[in-house]
Amino acid sequence: MSYEQIKDLRPADFKRYCGVEPETFQRMVELVSKRLTKERRKAGRPPKLSVEDQVLLTLEYWREYRTLFHLATSWGLHESNVCRIIRRVEDILTKSRAFKLPGKKALQPADHQIEFVVVDVAETPIERPKKSKRLTTAAKRSATR
Numbered sequence: 001m002s003y004e005q006i007k008d009l010r011p012a013d014f015k016r017y018c019g020v021e022p023e024t025f026q027r028m029v030e031l032v033s034k035r036l037t038k039e040r041r042k043a044g045r046p047p048k049l050s051v052e053d054q055v056l057l058t059l060e061y062w063r064e065y066r067t068l069f070h071l072a073t074s075w076g077l078h079e080s081n082v083c084r085i086i087r088r089v090e091d092i093l094t095k096s097r098a099f100k101l102p103g104k105k106a107l108q109p110a111d112h113q114i115e116f117v118v119v120d121v122a123e124t125p126i127e128r129p130k131k132s133k134r135l136t137t138a139a140k141r142s143a144t145r
Helices: 011-018 022-039 051-064 068-075 079-096
Strands: none
Touching (some): 022 051, 051 068
């Protein structure tokens, strides 16, 4: 499904489809398009997908974690092109540091102090078979070649 088909969805449905708010998606598109215009050479074949579709393809890969083969068949591309697009958009977005998730400590703030810790230290024996000479088969060295 291309960006032209989902751009008119309600914001809640848009977020449900691709995992980000429409405003965040637009910021991603602006950042990627700005970076791609800097890097784009005059010669060469123009890309088959628009910048919006490239970002949407990357978000689809992150959200649904489908294989590159499935993404390639649904978007009408080759697997290698899908891999290249995803890697390029990922690199641009991670190098920008504009869409960084907070660390683990920021996600779970401590609102209370731990006063004591209870640890269960009961030991239980492990049931293992006893070693005996009857379980192993001994063979003479002269019997093996």
